[in-house]
Amino acid sequence: MSEEIRVRIAPSPSGNLHIGTARTALFNxxxxxxxxxxxxxxxxxxxxDRSSEAFKQNIFDSLxxxxxxxxxxxxxxxxxxxxxxxxxxxxxxxxxxxxxxxGYAYECFCSNEDLEKEHEIAKEKKIPYKYSRKCLNLTKExxxxxxxxxxxxxxxxxxxxxxLIFNDMVKGELKFDTNLIGDFAIMKSNGTPTYNFAxxxxxxxxxxxxxxxxxDHISNTPKQILIYEALGAKVPQFGHLGMILAPDRxxxxxxxxxxxxxxxxKQGYLTDALLNFVALLGWAPSDGNEIxxxxxxxxxxxxxxxxxxxxxxxxxxxNWMNGQYIKKMxxxxxxxxxxxxxxxxNTSIYSRKQLEHIIEVTREPVTLLSDFENDTYYFFNExxxxxxDEIIKGDVAKIVLPKFLEQxxxxxxxxxxxxxxxxxxxxxxxxxxxxxxxxxxxxAIRSALTGRTRGADMVATIQIxxxxxxxxxxxxxxxYAQ
RNA sequence: GCCCCCAUCGUCUAGAGGCCUAGGACAACACCCUUUCACGGUGUAGACAGCGAUUCGAAUUCGCUUGGGGGUACCA
Numbered sequence: 001m002s003e004e005i006r007v008r009i010a011p012s013p014s015g016n017l018h019i020g021t022a023r024t025a026l027f028n029x030x031x032x033x034x035x036x037x038x039x040x041x042x043x044x045x046x047x048x049d050r051s052s053e054a055f056k057q058n059i060f061d062s063l064x065x066x067x068x069x070x071x072x073x074x075x076x077x078x079x080x081x082x083x084x085x086x087x088x089x090x091x092x093x094x095x096x097x098x099x100x101x102x103g104y105a106y107e108c109f110c111s112n113e114d115l116e117k118e119h120e121i122a123k124e125k126k127i128p129y130k131y132s133r134k135c136l137n138l139t140k141e142x143x144x145x146x147x148x149x150x151x152x153x154x155x156x157x158x159x160x161x162x163x164l165i166f167n168d169m170v171k172g173e174l175k176f177d178t179n180l181i182g183d184f185a186i187m188k189s190n191g192t193p194t195y196n197f198a199x200x201x202x203x204x205x206x207x208x209x210x211x212x213x214x215x216d217h218i219s220n221t222p223k224q225i226l227i228y229e230a231l232g233a234k235v236p237q238f239g240h241l242g243m244i245l246a247p248d249r250x251x252x253x254x255x256x257x258x259x260x261x262x263x264x265x266k267q268g269y270l271t272d273a274l275l276n277f278v279a280l281l282g283w284a285p286s287d288g289n290e291i292x293x294x295x296x297x298x299x300x301x302x303x304x305x306x307x308x309x310x311x312x313x314x315x316x317x318x319n320w321m322n323g324q325y326i327k328k329m330x331x332x333x334x335x336x337x338x339x340x341x342x343x344x345x346n347t348s349i350y351s352r353k354q355l356e357h358i359i360e361v362t363r364e365p366v367t368l369l370s371d372f373e374n375d376t377y378y379f380f381n382e383x384x385x386x387x388x389d390e391i392i393k394g395d396v397a398k399i400v401l402p403k404f405l406e407q408x409x410x411x412x413x414x415x416x417x418x419x420x421x422x423x424x425x426x427x428x429x430x431x432x433x434x435x436x437x438x439x440x441x442x443x444a445i446r447s448a449l450t451g452r453t454r455g456a457d458m459v460a461t462i463q464i465x466x467x468x469x470x471x472x473x474x475x476x477x478x479x480y481a482q
Numbered sequence: 483g484c485c486c487c488c489a490u491c492g493u494c495u496a497g498a499g500g501c502c503u504a505g506g507a508c509a510a511c512a513c514c515c516u517u518u519c520a521c522g523g524u525g526u527a528g529a530c531a532g533c534g535a536u537u538c539g540a541a542u543u544c545g546c547u548u549g550g551g552g553g554u555a556c557c558a
Contacts, residue, residue, distance in 0.1 A: 012558050047557060112556075119555090128484040129554070154556045171487070180485060180554090188556040195558045218486060219553040242488070242551085249550060277494090280507085284495055288506060307495075309488045310551055317494065317508040327521080365520040427517070442517035454519030 005037025006209045009063075009070070010199070012044040013055035016260035017062035019313070020214065020244045020252065023278040026294075027241060027306070028212045029068045030279075033298040040206060041073035043084045046198050051086075062261040066271045067294060072206075080206040085198050092193040095201050095231065096155045096186055104230035105186060107153035108135040109146045130182030131156065155187035157197075157227060164222045169210070169239030170306045176222040184223055196220055200227040208236050212303070215240040215310075239303055242282060242310040252313055268341060268368030270329075273322040281311040291324055323367040335359050338372045345373075345380035350464075357464055361456040375455070379464060383451025383473060385480050391453070393481045396436055397444040401481075403429075404445055405474045413467050420459045448477035 009025040011017065032039035041063070045051035060075065072078025082088055099105035110118075114134075122129035136158070138146075146153070161179035168174050186197035193201070199220075203211060218240050228235045246256040258264050264274055272293065279297050280290060284307075286300055326334065335356045339347065347355060362375045385392055392401075407426060412418040423445075430436040443453055449461060449470060462470055 010558090014558075044558065050557075108556085110556090115556080123483085126483055156556090174486080176486075182554095185556045190556080192556085194556065199558090214552090215487060216552055217558095220558095240487080245551075247493085251551090280494060282494090284506090286496095288496085290494090290507060307488095311495090312493060314493045314508080320508055323521095423517080438517055440517095446518065452518090456519095458517060 003209060004207070005032065005035040006040065006207050007032050007037060007212060008040040008042055008203065008206065008208050009068075010042045010044045010202075010213075011059050012047070012050075013052060013059060014047065014050040015055055016058040016262050018252075018259055019261055019264065019274075019278065022062065022066060022068075022261050022274070023244060023281060024213055024241060025063060025068050026066075026275060026279060027283075027303070030294070030298045030301040031210065031212060031303055032071075033294075034301050037209070038071045039068075040078065040080075040208075041070035041083060042202060042206070043074050043086075044195070044198065045084060045086045046192055046195065048086065058260070058262055062265075065265060066261065066275050068275075083206075085193075085202065088198075088202065089192065091205070092198060092201055093187065093191065096193070096197070099157065099186070099227075099230055100155065102230065103158070105155050105157050106136055106183075107138070107143060108156045108183075108185070109138070109143070109151050109153050110135060111151075128180065130180070131184070133183060136183070152189040152191075154185045154189040156183040157186050157223070157230070159183050159223075159226060164225060166221065166225060166235070166238060168218075169212070169237055169303050170308050171215075171218075171240055172308075174218065174221070178222060178226065181223060186227070196223050197227065200224045200231070200233075203236060204228065204231065204233045210237045210239065212239040212241065214243055215308075216243065239306075240308075241306065242308055244278075244281060245310050245312050247312055247314060249312065256313075257315075268370035269318070269322050270325045270337070270369070273318065273325040276325075277318045277321050280317075281313070282307040291321065319367045323365075326363055326366050326369070331356050331360050334363065338369055341370050341373050342376065342380070345376075347380065349380070354464060357460065358456075361460040361464075378450035378452060378455065379461075382476075383449065385447070385451050385477065388447035388451055388453060391443055391447040392477055394444070396434075396440045397448065397477075398481060399434060400426075400430060400436070400441050400444040401448055401474060401478050404448075405471070405478070408462075408467065408470050408474065411462070411467065413463060416459055416463050419462055423459060423462075449473050 007028040009021070009028050011021050029039050031037070043056055043059070045056070063069065070076070072080065072083060074083040077083070096105060100107070118132055119129055135156070143153070159178050159181050161177075164176045164178050166174055184196065185194050187193055221238055225235055244252050246252045252259055258267060261274065265271065275294060276290075276292060276297075283297070283301065283305070285292060285297070292300075338359050339355070350358065358376055358379050359372065362372060366372060366375060391397055404426060407422060411422060427438040427441050430441045431438060442458060446455065446458060447453060449465065455461065465473070
């Protein structure tokens with residue numbers, strides 16, 4: 001029983017990588033990692049009309065950004081390629097023919113109109129739809145006649161009535177009555193495989209041992225098992241994950257905001273935080289510490305302990321987690337990530353070291369990388385006093401600012417401690433002589449220097465702005481108050 | 483309609499018959515810290531969907547009801 005563990009993630013390139021798919025990918029990745037298995041990427045593009053190269057690229061990029069790189073895939077190949085279904089079109093008909101020969105499948109000449117009619121009748125009679133098997137017993141002559149007319153058949157799998165049971169890794173025992181299924185198509189009349197067929201053939205040929213996917217695939221599973229059995233192939237283990245729902249409990253879609261991983265990244269979410277957050281949807285760390293990297297999660301991951309219910313995607317915790325990652329991240333790495341969000345500013349006025357300092361002192365309240373744009377505004381732009389008009393024109397500022405301006409001339413700008421001490425002296429001075437609260441003194445100074453009442457540590461701010469800029473801004477503020 | 487899945491604080495979850503007067507995290511609220519906003523710290527409030535059954539004992543097992551989700555294609 002030392003068979004190799006092989007899992008796969010099989011997105012279809014009909015959209016950008018969805019956050020739900022990312023979670024599925026994560027769980028597959030974790031399962032592979034934990035069990036020393038292989039994790040393969042397969043692109044399911046049998047529906048050529050809905051698939052696009054751009055989406056495929058987005059899927060690659062997003063998965064890579066998340067750090068969920070694959071052991072085998074369309075771009076890097078592997079022993080069981082090709083890994084793109086559109087490049088495997090020649091292999092499906094062989095297996096379909098094999099099923100026909102063995103009596104597990106048959107050609108169906110029904111047109112779309114015929115089928116629609118069957119659907120309508122079922123609907124009118126209020127009975128569950130099931131294919132009529134009209135084409136099941138066609139004679140060779142009848143089939144040849146139809147083909148001579150140019151009608152291309154689809155191929156249907158013949159479903160026999162029986163109770164089908166399988167043990168799901170996350171849901172437990174699942175039972176189905178195949179009598180309810182009806183003969184389903186495995187090859188379309190255009191010679192292309194249907195999803196359920198392509199999946200089975202590919203998983204079989206790629207030697208996938210465990211299929212971990214969303215629970216929207218539960219009802220596909222009995223069909224797929226039937227095909228495996230007809231083919232005489234080993235049926236993989238299945239595990240179905242609950243879905244991610246929007247706060248209104250509907251499917252997470254564009255109208256709820258971001259759904260694609262690339263959207264989240266654009267909004268300023270960190271991939272590590274995204275991954276960590278999404279892992280917590282269904283999985284819980286055994287030590288209670290929720291902030292964990294992929295390796296730590298993998299070590300603690302047990303597929304059968306995954307919650308089998310759906311979970312709602314709420315932003316609050318993601319935001320909190322993103323903030324946690326921003327606070328803890330290496331400052332140089334963080335700066336690299338923040339800089340693109342500061343493209344509207346002339347960041348060249350500062351050295352790299354200063355930029356890192358700016359990020360360092362502004363990172364604390366930040367939840368998204370994009371927050372840095374607003375939070376660092378005053379380091380790159382002249383302060384706008386409209387927001388602090390009252391403070392600057394107030395009595396406190398009128399007394400504090402000129403005195404502060406005078407004091408600034410003696411600051412040692414290379415020495416934060418000096419600035420810190422002198423500011424402290426200033427606060428004490430105004431408290432004793434004018435009974436200004438320390439808070440009021442600082443507000444006046446902050447307002448003049450930044451145009452804000454909140455922001456980074458004042459000492460650091462003064463130090464970063466430098467003597468000339470501080471002088472200039474203070475004079476502007478004093479004039480503004482006139 | 484039919485089939486399937488799911489059901490613990492607002493949300494994510496811990497809990498696999500007595501450790502549960504149900505624990506944690508986010509959010510909320512209060513207080514503390516503080517040169518602001520925050521961060522951080524300390525607290526408060528907040529849930530086993532309902533009903534039956536099994537059992538000495540049920541959040542945990544079983545059944546029904548209700549609610550939510552998924553599927554019902556020659557889409558994936």
